[in-house]
Structures are given as structure tokens and as C-alpha cells.
Amino acid sequence: MRKLVSVIIAVAMAGFGSTAFAQSAAPEAKNLDELLELVKQGAYQQNQENKRREREFVEQKSQQATLLANARNTQKQEERRSDRLEAEFKANEDKISKLEEELSHELGALKELFGVLQQVSGDAKAVFNGSIISAQFPGREKYLNDLIAKASSSELPTIDEIAGLWFEVQREMTESGKVVKFNADVQYPSGEIENKEVVRVGTFNLISGGKYLEWRAKYQNIAELPRQPKDRFLETAAGLQAADSGIAPFALDVSRGTILGLLIQDPSILERIDQGGIIGYIIIYGLGPLSLLLIIVSGLTLLVTRGKVKAQIRSDEVNENNPLGRVLSVYDNNKSVDVETLELKLDEAILKETPSLERFLTMIKVIAAVAPLMGLLGTVTGMINTFQSMTLFGTGDPKLMAGGISQALVTTVLGIVVALPTIFLHSIVAGWSKDIIHTLEEQSAGIIAVHAEQGQKGA
Amino acid sequence: MYELIDAFENVRDFMEKGGPVLTAIFIIIFLLWALVFERMMYFRTGHRKQVNEVMASWEARSERTSWYATQIREAMISQVTMDLRSNLSLIKTLVAISPLMGLLGTVWGMIEVFDVMAILGSSNVKAMAAGVSKATIPTMAGMVGALSGVFASSYLEGRMNKEAELLEDHLTKDH
Numbered sequence: 001m002r003k004l005v006s007v008i009i010a011v012a013m014a015g016f017g018s019t020a021f022a023q024s025a026a027p028e029a030k031n032l033d034e035l036l037e038l039v040k041q042g043a044y045q046q047n048q049e050n051k052r053r054e055r056e057f058v059e060q061k062s063q064q065a066t067l068l069a070n071a072r073n074t075q076k077q078e079e080r081r082s083d084r085l086e087a088e089f090k091a092n093e094d095k096i097s098k099l100e101e102e103l104s105h106e107l108g109a110l111k112e113l114f115g116v117l118q119q120v121s122g123d124a125k126a127v128f129n130g131s132i133i134s135a136q137f138p139g140r141e142k143y144l145n146d147l148i149a150k151a152s153s154s155e156l157p158t159i160d161e162i163a164g165l166w167f168e169v170q171r172e173m174t175e176s177g178k179v180v181k182f183n184a185d186v187q188y189p190s191g192e193i194e195n196k197e198v199v200r201v202g203t204f205n206l207i208s209g210g211k212y213l214e215w216r217a218k219y220q221n222i223a224e225l226p227r228q229p230k231d232r233f234l235e236t237a238a239g240l241q242a243a244d245s246g247i248a249p250f251a252l253d254v255s256r257g258t259i260l261g262l263l264i265q266d267p268s269i270l271e272r273i274d275q276g277g278i279i280g281y282i283i284i285y286g287l288g289p290l291s292l293l294l295i296i297v298s299g300l301t302l303l304v305t306r307g308k309v310k311a312q313i314r315s316d317e318v319n320e321n322n323p324l325g326r327v328l329s330v331y332d333n334n335k336s337v338d339v340e341t342l343e344l345k346l347d348e349a350i351l352k353e354t355p356s357l358e359r360f361l362t363m364i365k366v367i368a369a370v371a372p373l374m375g376l377l378g379t380v381t382g383m384i385n386t387f388q389s390m391t392l393f394g395t396g397d398p399k400l401m402a403g404g405i406s407q408a409l410v411t412t413v414l415g416i417v418v419a420l421p422t423i424f425l426h427s428i429v430a431g432w433s434k435d436i437i438h439t440l441e442e443q444s445a446g447i448i449a450v451h452a453e454q455g456q457k458g459a
Numbered sequence: 460m461y462e463l464i465d466a467f468e469n470v471r472d473f474m475e476k477g478g479p480v481l482t483a484i485f486i487i488i489f490l491l492w493a494l495v496f497e498r499m500m501y502f503r504t505g506h507r508k509q510v511n512e513v514m515a516s517w518e519a520r521s522e523r524t525s526w527y528a529t530q531i532r533e534a535m536i537s538q539v540t541m542d543l544r545s546n547l548s549l550i551k552t553l554v555a556i557s558p559l560m561g562l563l564g565t566v567w568g569m570i571e572v573f574d575v576m577a578i579l580g581s582s583n584v585k586a587m588a589a590g591v592s593k594a595t596i597p598t599m600a601g602m603v604g605a606l607s608g609v610f611a612s613s614y615l616e617g618r619m620n621k622e623a624e625l626l627e628d629h630l631t632k633d634h
Contacts, residue, residue, distance in 0.1 A: 402577035409570045416563040427552035446534020449527035
């Protein structure tokens with residue numbers, strides 16, 4: 001058997017050609033016999049150890065029994081303590097509920113009072129926040145906030161604090177009937193802040209230096225309105241600030257700033273023109289200046305020509321620097337021809353003069369007709385915008401439709417604004433031109449006749 | 460004195476309600492009637508004088524049948540008619556402009572109404588009242604101006620035609 005094993009090992013060593021295999025199996029055993037010996041010794045040692053442990057356990061057994069008894073004892077003690085505490089807790093709870101009942105009974109009407117107190121101070125806070133009297137007495141809010149916090153918590157407000165609320169409400173009421181001056185920081189539209197004397201008229205208006213101010217509740221500051229009402233209202237504001245006693249007239253905004261606030265929303269003329277869009281620009285910056293230019297040019301030339309024609313009527317000399325003079329010179333050049341030929345030649349000369357006298361007038365008239373039509377075009381495009389926003393957002397919100405509607409209306413206004421002066425000035429300029437043409441057509445022959453008769457008399 | 464101040468304030472408030480367009484319409488109506496009265500005065504004074512002068516110079520002529528005489532007569536009539544008709548076209552233009560100004564006021568007022576609507580929504584009718592009065596008052600004023608002007612201008616035109624015909628009848632050719 002040993003031989004067989006050694007043969008197997010030899011075969012294995014020869015087959016794998018490696019010494020590592022045999023070495024790694026048992027470092028201390030040189031051969032199988034030694035290994036067996038080692039195993040034998042190990043089993044013996046284990047046995048010894050187990051025996052020693054057994055002995056130890058047996059020794060400790062009595063000790064463990066006492067430990068267990070101790071632990072059981074402690075448990076019993078703790079259970080008893082827990083029962084006792086539970087009973088105490090229950091008793092305390094009963095006591096608390098009894099005391100609470102007693103407290104609410106004792107508070108009675110006072111509880112309602114705190115509710116009212118909380119509500120009133122909340123209301124007062126809202127009123128004070130928007131009231132311009134806060135501009136004069138800042139910091140009233142903090143007191144009210146403290147009071148509200150106190151009234152809503154379990155803490156009781158003192159009589160002084162409750163009386164304070166009464167004082168604040170009373171002060172608001174008393175101050176609302178007064179016109180007073182005080183100093184405060186005023187913010188200007190430019191952003192600068194300056195400490196100035198401000199006059200407060202009840203709860204309605206703040207004025208300073210003849211200008212209306214605004215109390216901005218959001219920022220809790222005073223600001224000058226960027227756009228002011230008409231001068232005659234501003235004069236009353238300045239008068240009121242200058243007045244010491246007696247009666248001073250003052251334009252009061254009874255809506256507490258709403259009407260003055262609308263004033264700011266009112267857009268300026270340039271903003272209005274912007275609302276008109278492209279068509280508006282074409283009307284006001286294209287047609288308007290064009291018609292004005294044409295009117296000025298034709299008006300000036302016609303005025304000068306008219307003056308020259310009038311001078312020509314009065315003078316005996318024929319001056320060829322004006323239409324009438326040129327017509328009269330036709331007679332001078334054709335004195336020998338017969339009356340009918342002369343009349344034809346005169347008509348021809350007059351026909352030659354008329355176009356230059358009527359130059360630009362048709363163009364001006366066209367502008368006068370086109371401007372309102374352009375306005376109408378803008379109206380229609382504006383209405384198209386309106387209906388587009390209506391299909392998208394419905395008719396519920398007028399603000400969404402406002403853009404299209406204001407475009408529609410503004411272009412109409414611009415069209416009329418351009419057309420009106422054009423019509424008016426055209427009628428004046430056309431009157432001058434008609435005057436000259438009438439003079440040429442109806443009076444040139446007469447003037448020639450007068451000259452001819454005078455010539456005959458002289459001869 | 461107080462009634463005067465009251466009246467002044469009433470007029471001022473009315474003008475402010477109507478807005479700047481109403482002021483323009485008032486200027487136009489004032490100009491219109493000033494021109495109409497100027498024409499009325501002219502019929503009585505300047506025109507009479509001119510007709511007398513023309514008739515005198517016509518009657519003073521030795522002959523009134525030649526081509527020269529006809530042309531001179533035409534020229535004289537034309538001059539008188541031209542002086543008679545001056546300003547009439549202006550008056551007519553002012554009459555035509557007046558309702559247009561009213562329309563301008565209407566649109567202007569509607570813009571204000573829509574501005575208020577854009578800011579405050581369509582529920583606040585009181586806030587729109589300012590815009591509505593700016594829309595309606597100038598329209599009314601423009602109508603009043605145009606209507607009164609139409610009567611005045613048509614009366615003036617009729618009167619002018621009559622005067623011109625009368626003058627032509629006075630300047631007789633044969634005698």
C-alpha cells in the first residue's frame with residue numbers, strides 16, 4: 001500500500017515535473033507518517049482543551065444561577081416602578097385637564113376679547129399700511145405685529161398694550177381730519193432722495209413744493225408723481241403749502257391717490273404715436289411732413305406771385321416777372337392784330353400760366369384724402385390684431401385686446417390729425433391760386449382794354 | 460361778480476371735460492363766425508362803396524358797346540365778385556372741418572376709455588366716464604358748429620350770387 005502511494009506520488013511528480021505540489025500539502029510533515037503523527041497529537045490537544053472548558057463551565061454554573069436571580073429581582077423592581085409612574089402620570093393628566101377647564105372658565109369673556117383684539121389689530125394694520133399717515137408716523141406696524149403675535153399665542157397682552165391699540169386707532173382717526181406739515185424723505189422720479197417739508201391733507205393727499213406726492217405702501221416711502229395734474233391744480237397745492245391759517249382752496253383727490261395714479265398711466269403723445277404701429281409712423285412722419293412741405297413751398301410762391309400780380313394791376317408798366325405781366329406783354333407784342341386773334345393769343349398765354357399756379361395743389365389734396373384712408377387702414381389692421389388675440393385668448397380679458405384696439409384708434413386719430421390742417425391750409429393756398437387765375441382769366445382783357453383806351457386818348 | 464366767476468368755472472369745467480379737441484373746435488367755430496360776420500359787415504359797407512364806384516366809372520364812360528367796353532365791364536364785375544367771394548371757401552372749409560374735428564374727439568375719447576379698460580378692466584364704468592365725455596362732447600360741438608355754419612354759409616352764398624347779379628344788371632350796356 002505504501003509502495004503504491006509512493007508510486008502514485010512519483011508518477012505524479014514525474015508527470016507534472018513540479019516539486020511545488022508535494023511541498024505545499026503539509027509544511028511540517030516530511031512524509032505521510034509524520035502527518036499522521038501530527039493529526040494524532042492535534043486530536044489529543046483538542047481533547048485536553050475541551051475537558052478544561054467543561055471543568056470551567058461546571059465551576060461557573062453556580063455563579064450564573066445567582067446572576068439570573070439578581071436580574072429577575074431587578075425586573076420585578078422596575079415593573080413596580082413603572083406602575084407607580086403610570087399612576088402618577090394619569091393623576092397629573094386629570095389635574096391638567098381640571099386646571100385647563102378652570103382656566104377657560106376663569107378666562108371666559110377675556111378669551112373673546114383677545115379674539116377681537118387680534119382681529120382689530122389685523123384690520124388696523126391693513127389700514128395703516130395703505131394710509132399716508134404712516135408717512136408721518138413710521139414704525140406703527142411693528143407694534144401691531146407684536147400685538148397680533150401676542151394675542152394669538154398663549155401669552156396675555158398687558159393692559160398698556162391693549163390701550164396702545166386703542167391709541168393708534170384713535171390717532172389714525174384724529175389725524176385723518178388734519179392738514180399738517182412735517183419733514184420726510186421724498187424720492188424724486190430721478191431716484192434722488194431728499195428730506196423736504198411735506199404737507200399731508202387728511203388721509204387723502206401728500207404735497208410738497210407745489211407737487212403731488214404718492215405714498216407707496218409696498219416700499220413704505222414717499223415719492224413724487226412723475227406726471228403731475230394741470231397747472232391750476234398744482235397752484236392750489238403750492239397755495240396750501242404756503243398758507244398758515246384760514247381757508248385755502250385745494251384740489252383734493254378723494255380717491256386717495258387712485259385718480260392721480262391713473263394720471264401716470266396716461267401715456268404721453270410719443271407713446272401714443274408708438275401705439276399706432278407702422279401705419280401710424282407712415283401717416284405722421286411720412287404724409288404729415290410731406291404735406292406741410294408742399295404747403296409751405298406752394299404757399300410761399302403763390303403769396304409772392306399774388307403780391308407781384310397786385311402790383312402789376314396798379315402799375316402802367318408791363319413787368320414780365322409775374323403771370324399777369326406775361327399775359328399783358330402778349331398784347332404789347334401784338335398791338336396790330338385784330339380783337340379776335342388777340343383774344344385767342346391771350347387765352348393761350350393764360351393757359352400757359354395756369355399749370356405753374358396749380359402746381360402741388362393736387363398733391364396736397366391727394367394727401368388730405370389719403371391720410372384719413374390710411375387711418376382707416378390702420379383701424380382695420382388693428383381690428384385684425386384684436387380678433388387674432390380674441391381667437392387665441394377669448395374675450396374675457398380686455399387687456400389682451402387693448403393693443404389692437406389702441407392701434408385701430410390711434411391710426412384713425414393720426415389720419416384725421418394730418419388731414420385736418422392739410423384740408424384747412426389747402427383751402428387757403430388754393431384760394432390764393434384761384435385768385436390769381438381768376439384775375440388772369442377775367443381781368444387781363446379788361447386791363448388791356450383800359451391800357452389801350454388810355455393809349456388812344458394819349459394819342 | 461360771483462355769477463361771472465361761476466359762469467367762467469362752468470365753461471372751464473365743460474372745456475376740460477371735452478378735452479383739447481373741444482378747445483380746437485371752439486377756435487374753429489369762433490373763426491367761422493368771425494368770418495361770417497366779417498362778410499355781413501362787408502355787404503353793408505365795403506361792397507356798397509365798391510359797387511357805387513364801379514357804377515360811377517361805368518356811367519362816366521363815353522361808349523359802352525365796343526369790345527374794349529365789354530372787357531372792362533367783365534373785369535369790373537369779376538373784381539367785385541372776387542372781393543365779394545373772398546373767404547367764402549374758407550368758411551366752407553371750416554364748416555367741413557368741424558364735424559371731422561368732432562370725429563377726432565370721438566376717437567380720442569374712445570382711446571381714453573380703452574386705456575382705462577386696459578388698466579382697470581371693463582367693470583369700472585365710473586372711471587371710463589371721463590373718456591366717454593371726451594368722446595361725446597366734441598362730437599356734439601362739432602355738429603353744432605357744422606350745422607350753424609351750413610346755414611350761415613348757404614345764406615352768404617345766396618346773398619353773394621344775388622349781389623353779383625344785381626351788379627351785372629346795373630352795368631347796362633345799351634344807352
